[in-house]
Amino acid sequence: MSARNRQYLLLAAGCLLGIASYASAGDPAPAPRFGMLDPALARSDYIENCGGCHGVTGSTAPAAVPELRGRVGYFLCTPETRAYLLRLPNVAHSRIGDDQRLAEVMNYVVFVLGGASAPPGRLPFDGAEVARERRHALSAANLTDERARNVRIVMRQCNGPASLRSMYDPLHSR
Amino acid sequence: MKSYSGFRFGVVAALALSGPALYGIAAFAPAANAKDPNGLEPEESDTATIEAPQAGWFYVRGGWEVDGTAIYDGKSGKMKGIVASSQLSDMAIDPAGKYYYISETIWSKGNRGTRQDMVSVYDSQTLKLVTEIPIPSRILVDERKQNFVLSADGRWGFIYSFSPAQAVNVVDLAKRKFVKTVELPGCAALIPNPGVGFSALCSDGTMATVTDPAGKAAITHGPAFFAASDDPIFENFAYDKAKNTAIFVSYTGLVYTAKMGASPEVSAPFSLQEAAGYAPAVTKPLSVAWYPGSRQPAAYNAASGELFVLMHMGEYWSHKAFGDEIWVLDVAARKVVRRLALKEPVGHIEVTQQAEPLIFVNDEKSEGMILDGRTGEELHRIETAGSGVISVASGS
Numbered sequence: 334m335s336a337r338n339r340q341y342l343l344l345a346a347g348c349l350l351g352i353a354s355y356a357s358a359g360d361p362a363p364a365p366r367f368g369m370l371d372p373a374l375a376r377s378d379y380i381e382n383c384g385g386c387h388g389v390t391g392s393t394a395p396a397a398v399p400e401l402r403g404r405v406g407y408f409l410c411t412p413e414t415r416a417y418l419l420r421l422p423n424v425a426h427s428r429i430g431d432d433q434r435l436a437e438v439m440n441y442v443v444f445v446l447g448g449a450s451a452p453p454g455r456l457p458f459d460g461a462e463v464a465r466e467r468r469h470a471l472s473a474a475n476l477t478d479e480r481a482r483n484v485r486i487v488m489r490q491c492n493g494p495a496s497l498r499s500m501y502d503p504l505h506s507r
Numbered sequence: 508m509k510s511y512s513g514f515r516f517g518v519v520a521a522l523a524l525s526g527p528a529l530y531g532i533a534a535f536a537p538a539a540n541a542k543d544p545n546g547l548e549p550e551e552s553d554t555a556t557i558e559a560p561q562a563g564w565f566y567v568r569g570g571w572e573v574d575g576t577a578i579y580d581g582k583s584g585k586m587k588g589i590v591a592s593s594q595l596s597d598m599a600i601d602p603a604g605k606y607y608y609i610s611e612t613i614w615s616k617g618n619r620g621t622r623q624d625m626v627s628v629y630d631s632q633t634l635k636l637v638t639e640i641p642i643p644s645r646i647l648v649d650e651r652k653q654n655f656v657l658s659a660d661g662r663w664g665f666i667y668s669f670s671p672a673q674a675v676n677v678v679d680l681a682k683r684k685f686v687k688t689v690e691l692p693g694c695a696a697l698i699p700n701p702g703v704g705f706s707a708l709c710s711d712g713t714m715a716t717v718t719d720p721a722g723k724a725a726i727t728h729g730p731a732f733f734a735a736s737d738d739p740i741f742e743n744f745a746y747d748k749a750k751n752t753a754i755f756v757s758y759t760g761l762v763y764t765a766k767m768g769a770s771p772e773v774s775a776p777f778s779l780q781e782a783a784g785y786a787p788a789v790t791k792p793l794s795v796a797w798y799p800g801s802r803q804p805a806a807y808n809a810a811s812g813e814l815f816v817l818m819h820m821g822e823y824w825s826h827k828a829f830g831d832e833i834w835v836l837d838v839a840a841r842k843v844v845r846r847l848a849l850k851e852p853v854g855h856i857e858v859t860q861q862a863e864p865l866i867f868v869n870d871e872k873s874e875g876m877i878l879d880g881r882t883g884e885e886l887h888r889i890e891t892a893g894s895g896v897i898s899v900a901s902g903s
Contacts, residue, residue, distance in 0.1 A: 386671045397670050422693030426710035428736040472709060473726040475690045476672055 368440035368457020375441035378434065382427060383442070391446035392501065399480070400501035406447025408483060409455040410491035416466045417483045418443070419458070425470035432467070433460035452491045556632045557587045559604035560900035563859055565867040566590070566598065567875060568650045568895025576607075577893050581865040581877050584887030588634050591627070595647050597655035599664065600900055601680075605631055608680065610645055610655045610666045626664060626678055642676045642685045644668045650896040653742050659701035663721060667697055675705070677720045689717055689724040696742040698753050700767045706753075708742075710735045714771050732773045733757060738790055741799065741826070745807030745814055748901070754807060754814060754838060756799050758826045759788045762814070764838065779816060782836055783843035790823045800828040803855035803896050808864045808880065812839050815858050815866060815880075829854045829870065833883065847883030850876075857897035867897050 369375045380389055387393060391402035399405075408414045418439060419425060429435045436458040443451055443458075471479055487493035496502040543549075563581040569592075576598055578587040592598055596611030607629040615621040626640040646654055646669035654667040657680070664678040673694055677686045694709040704720040712731035717724055733740050738757045745754040753771075755763045760779035766772045778787035780797055788796040799805070801817045804826075808815070817830025829852035835845040853868035853876070864880030875892025876885055 397672075422710060426693050426735070430736070470693065470711060472693045472711065472713075472715070472728060474692065476692050477690065 367444035369437045375437040378438045379441050394501035397500055401446045403448045404450050406443045406451030407487045407493040409443055409451050410487045414483045414486050419463055419466035420469050420471045422470045422472045425467035432464040436460050436463045559631050560600055562861050564900055566898040567893035570894035584877055595649050599655045599657050602661040607631055638683055640678055640683050644670050653696040656697045656699050665697055665705045686721045689720055703769050741804055743803050743805055745805055747809045756805050760799050777841050782841050795822055800826045801830050801854045806856045806858040808858045810862045814838050815856055817856050855897045857899055859899050860901050
């Protein structure tokens with residue numbers, strides 16, 4: 334199935350569920366919300382490419398996987414911590430070669446799964462930013478150390494909770 | 508009481524058989540040696556031992572539902588013993604032939620309880636457990652050779668971990684101690700790299716090389732040479748010790764060779780199908796051709812420089828289909844020199860490192876077949892041989 338066909342199918346499924354009713358035939362092109370022209374595709378891309386470990390709803394606690402739900406938005410804090418998200422090897426090396434499409438997946442992650450955790454006023458990712466950062470994948474780094482370093486920045490500059498140091502927040506995870 | 512004392516003498520005699528005091532003790536224990544008038548012989552308990560790993564031996568995993576790795580002598584087709592390998596485990600063979608190493612994960616109460624990750628060390632001649640080396644984690648997949656590789660001198664063990672952060676656990680097998688975890692983001696499929704450390708294949712199409720893994724563990728990446736999304740490489744690589752060269756096959760049948768070292772050099776690939784006189788196979792859907800496939804699709808005999816590849820007719824992305832033919836590729840000449848038809852499709856292939864190699868193949872029903880490496884003639888057929896991955900003592 335081509336990506337385009339799949340996109341239509343997903344949109345159709347979304348319409349049936351009332352999720353993407355704005356995209357039904359005849360409507361003018363929707364304004365992008367949280368940097369997503371196609372939120373249904375961004376969500377399905379997330380589930381297909383990331384959800385296996387991170388969970389369909391962004392949490393697989395108590396597995397040793399960083400919990401995204403209600404937390405990942407904090408990393409929009411500074412240009413450096415934003416870049417960290419895009420340079421994670423499984424993001425940068427994603428099978429999703431199209432930079433704009435990958436930007437939409439990441440916007441789904443930080444704004445939808447991240448919920449209220451994104452600091453106010455942060456712009457969504459766009460294709461140009463993804464194209465720039467994915468060339469600098471963290472493929473020769475210790476990711477545990479890199480994550481800890483970025484969490485310190487987020488805690489210092491954007492009031493990130495100390496629980497970010499852990500993979501998940503035991504008090505708030507399911 | 509008579510039978511009791513007779514039994515006791517029998518035990519003493521049996522114990523004495525292996526000791527230097529055999530004749531002295533036996534003189535006081537005539538009952539054990541006496542011929543029974545009914546032709547019955549008292550059974551004596553002993554511990555059998557086997558030789559150190561031999562060039563003509565195959566190691567065949569039971570499969571997902573059957574624990575243990577059976578050792579078969581390729582020439583006779585007879586079983587020599589079983590190495591205790593649990594369901595979630597990988598085996599590596601000590602290059603000095605003294606030990607079998609099983610990197611495994613078990614839980615204290617079977618399917619629950621405390622998770623325990625370790626390298627279990629077995630004596631190669633008694634198959635008895637020597638010791639366990641605890642490690643922090645490992646990937647929970649069974650029987651993949653590339654998840655547990657050893658350094659050429661047998662000193663270091665490298666165990667792939669996927670927690671799901673990708674990493675490699677380094678174990679000092681001489682001191683029998685876990686040393687450290689080296690994070691290796693975006694990479695998998697470990698490849699030995701003697702004198703350097705180890706290498707691995709990565710999602711950006713590069714090969715990563717970890718230099719001095721037990722020390723500073725510096726990671727370098729070579730240039731991208733394959734497309735992980737479009738035409739991936741089978742994780743089941745071959746390795747030529749003498750030439751220090753790794754050989755890879757992609758899903759479409761591209762063959763890459765990599766001269767290992769601090770900066771491995773990967774050759775331009777060539778097509779396996781072209782080497783057999785066909786057009787190269789492609790990734791385009793509905794394009795039917797011979798493709799490599801199965802769970803363990805390739806084996807290599809370093810003496811002849813021949814790669815034995817399981818092939819089937821299909822289209823791209825049929826890489827799990829079992830093989831109907833073995834294509835024997837002369838890697839240096841880039842020519843398929845023999846095509847050996849199989850009586851039934853098989854899922855794993857391995858070949859001995861002898862000058863006149865033997866092939867072992869097995870299928871889903873655990874049927875094992877030992878074939879002549881030159882002609883493909885079936886020499887032995889072994890029922891319930893094991894349906895899992897196959898290893899040999901040296902080489903790939």
